[in-house]
Amino acid sequence: MKTPLKLEKTDPFKPNLIRLATVMCLSALSIACQPSQDKKQAAEPKAPVITAADARQYVANAEKSLSEDYEITGKAFWVQANFITDDTNALAAKAGEEATKKSVQLAIGAQKFDTIKLDFDTRRKLDALKQGLVLPAPSDDAKTAELSKITAKLDATYAKGCTENGECFTLGKLTDTLANSDDESALLNAWVNWRKVSPQMKTSYQRMVEIANEGSKELGYTDTGALWRSKYDMPADAFAADMDRVWGQVKPLYDSLQCHVRAKLNQKYGDDVVSLSEPIPAHLLGNMWAQSWENIYDDVAPKTETPAIDLTERLKVKQYSEIEMVRTAENFFKSLGFDPLPDSFWEKSLFTKPKDRDVQCHASAWDLSTTDYRIKMCIKKTGEDFSVIHHELGHNFYQRAYNLKQDFLYRSSANDGFHEAIGDTIALSITPKYLKEIGLIDEEPDASGDLPFLMKKALEGVSFLPFGLMVDKWRWGVFSGEIPTDQYNKGWWDLREKYQGVKAPVERSESDFDPGAKYHVPGNTPYSRYFLARILQFQFHRELCKISGNEGPLHRCSIYGNKEAGAKLNAMLEMGASKPWQDALEAMTGQREMDATAIIDYFAPLKTWLDEQNKERQCGW
Numbered sequence: 001m002k003t004p005l006k007l008e009k010t011d012p013f014k015p016n017l018i019r020l021a022t023v024m025c026l027s028a029l030s031i032a033c034q035p036s037q038d039k040k041q042a043a044e045p046k047a048p049v050i051t052a053a054d055a056r057q058y059v060a061n062a063e064k065s066l067s068e069d070y071e072i073t074g075k076a077f078w079v080q081a082n083f084i085t086d087d088t089n090a091l092a093a094k095a096g097e098e099a100t101k102k103s104v105q106l107a108i109g110a111q112k113f114d115t116i117k118l119d120f121d122t123r124r125k126l127d128a129l130k131q132g133l134v135l136p137a138p139s140d141d142a143k144t145a146e147l148s149k150i151t152a153k154l155d156a157t158y159a160k161g162c163t164e165n166g167e168c169f170t171l172g173k174l175t176d177t178l179a180n181s182d183d184e185s186a187l188l189n190a191w192v193n194w195r196k197v198s199p200q201m202k203t204s205y206q207r208m209v210e211i212a213n214e215g216s217k218e219l220g221y222t223d224t225g226a227l228w229r230s231k232y233d234m235p236a237d238a239f240a241a242d243m244d245r246v247w248g249q250v251k252p253l254y255d256s257l258q259c260h261v262r263a264k265l266n267q268k269y270g271d272d273v274v275s276l277s278e279p280i281p282a283h284l285l286g287n288m289w290a291q292s293w294e295n296i297y298d299d300v301a302p303k304t305e306t307p308a309i310d311l312t313e314r315l316k317v318k319q320y321s322e323i324e325m326v327r328t329a330e331n332f333f334k335s336l337g338f339d340p341l342p343d344s345f346w347e348k349s350l351f352t353k354p355k356d357r358d359v360q361c362h363a364s365a366w367d368l369s370t371t372d373y374r375i376k377m378c379i380k381k382t383g384e385d386f387s388v389i390h391h392e393l394g395h396n397f398y399q400r401a402y403n404l405k406q407d408f409l410y411r412s413s414a415n416d417g418f419h420e421a422i423g424d425t426i427a428l429s430i431t432p433k434y435l436k437e438i439g440l441i442d443e444e445p446d447a448s449g450d451l452p453f454l455m456k457k458a459l460e461g462v463s464f465l466p467f468g469l470m471v472d473k474w475r476w477g478v479f480s481g482e483i484p485t486d487q488y489n490k491g492w493w494d495l496r497e498k499y500q501g502v503k504a505p506v507e508r509s510e511s512d513f514d515p516g517a518k519y520h521v522p523g524n525t526p527y528s529r530y531f532l533a534r535i536l537q538f539q540f541h542r543e544l545c546k547i548s549g550n551e552g553p554l555h556r557c558s559i560y561g562n563k564e565a566g567a568k569l570n571a572m573l574e575m576g577a578s579k580p581w582q583d584a585l586e587a588m589t590g591q592r593e594m595d596a597t598a599i600i601d602y603f604a605p606l607k608t609w610l611d612e613q614n615k616e617r618q619c620g621w
């Protein structure tokens with residue numbers, strides 16, 4: 001759905017779009033206003049009869065009103081993210097405040113149609129209005145303004161990377177250390193330093209939770225977490241249970257990987273640093289959040305004759321620029337039959353980190369109008385960022401597909417996991433065969449290269465699964481109060497240990513706020529979407545490979561150049577949010593459920609190998 005209320009500066013970009021005061025009687029409250037003009041009703045003051053026609057009119061007005069503000073609000077956020085100053089923060093906060101007010105009014109107004117019988121589209125669009133907010137403010141101007149200022153400030157604090165005392169860190173540099181250093185104390189230092197930025201967020205975060213919960217209650221949800229879980233075309237509890245079901249399917253694969261990686265890190269760093277019976281210390285996994293482990297590939301790789309392809313090295317050898325990396329990703333989509341991105345994409349996107357100003361470097365993809373698509377990314381010339389570029393372009397191609405076909409409130413993905421899955425589905429087709437085809441490698445490895453290849457992919461994707469699950473388990477707990485304010489950090493690490501088998505490398509306390517060191521927490525981007533995407537992308541890949549006539553193992557399939565697969569994908573993208581996600585999934589794959597068998601099939605040879613390696617090991621933590 002269009003998520004009209006959210007000030008999401010991440011991707012896909014969906015700002016709030018309602019300018020309230022003047023619009024109230026024109027659109028949001030037009031239905032409520034009409035009866036007072038009715039003479040008969042004035043004489044006989046009965047509750048006005050609300051009809052299905054009123055509902056349709058309400059939706060039409062809302063779509064018009066929201067679409068009018070979309071571009072300009074988006075630009076306020078774009079400028080803030082590309083040029084972070086107190087002034088741009090203030091402008092973005094103001095734009096956000098106006099948009100939130102409007103959207104809250106529309107959501108509240110939509111409730112009056114709750115009990116009448118409506119056609120499918122009107123009902124679905126009213127639901128979109130009610131569920132679109134990420135952080136609803138209560139209908140209180142002062143609190144709306146306060147919420148908006150808090151969210152802009154949290155976002156800027158993360159982007160700037162400075163402590164309260166003015167000591168600043170560059171996340172990109174710390175990330176490089178985590179990815180490349182073998183020196184345990186350097187790793188620890190980088191890990192600890194980044195977490196010095198977030199304690200100052202805690203009080204604001206707490207207040208934000210309070211205000212958003214008030215807003216969510218006004219909309220009829222028990223808390224903001226319940227609102228977030230309600231966006232999946234099924235009861236909120238059933239959604240949470242479904243996530244757990246799928247996690248149950250993939251957990252054995254994750255456990256095997258964790259066990260092997262722990263054993264290898266134990267060999268490298270010794271018992272004092274990595275215990276064989278405890279969770280893995282979080283600073284040793286090659287990533288600031290231990291969410292994806294491809295950077296420690298060399299430490300854990302299968303020792304076959306054929307090493308995995310080092311894409312970072314290949315990009316260097318072939319002297320790829322950042323723009324060429326993006327062109328190559330765009331070319332993949334074009335090979336499937338998608339139109340090229342417009343010239344404005346190349347003119348307006350941010351591809352490299354500017355030297356002279358603060359920007360929000362966390363990658364994002366934006367649609368500012370039906371013709372204006374951009375990404376914002378501080379690209380590094382690495383294999384990792386090559387995948388992220390495909391991820392971002394997946395958002396842009398999805399946005400364009402539905403923007404051109406759907407009404408405003410349907411201009412979104414089937415569910416937010418679908419949006420995150422598209423570019424990643426394409427990235428699964430970056431196989432050795434494909435790399436040879438585009439000239440990035442000279443020789444395609446033989447079948448003995450499969451295990452190393454799968455290990456790399458698993459370190460990227462399988463390692464991510466429990467992280468993708470736990471981030472929102474933490475936020476759901478925070479919003480519901482199950483994780484109380486004096487246990488924010490403890491609650492975070494309890495979940496990290498339970499799901500990931502990863503622990504803090506040094507003692508943490510409640511004066512730390514480690515969740516705030518992860519972009520999506522201060523940025524208020526729901527995170528379950530990435531867990532869903534990790535499952536869905538393999539379901540999509542399996543189907544697209546079938547269409548393209550692939551007969552070999554799933555991990556060797558690339559759909560590069562296959563127009564039939566592209567058409568199938570495009571048909572789903574064009575549906576936007578117009579149908580329940582189960583329908584979109586069925587149209588694409590024939591299945592109506594998330595199903596982890598595709599990811600399990602994909603990694604089956606690796607699972608066998610891991611279990612062989614782990615035979616004599618004591619797994620678990």
Ligand code: X8Z
Nearest residue numbers: 010011012363364388391530
């Ligand atoms: O935030 C992102 C994308 C933008 S939607 C770069 N991702 C998550 C993350 O970085 O934590 C992609 C994978 C998970």
Ligand code: ZN
Nearest residue numbers: 011012391420
């Ligand atoms: Zn994304």
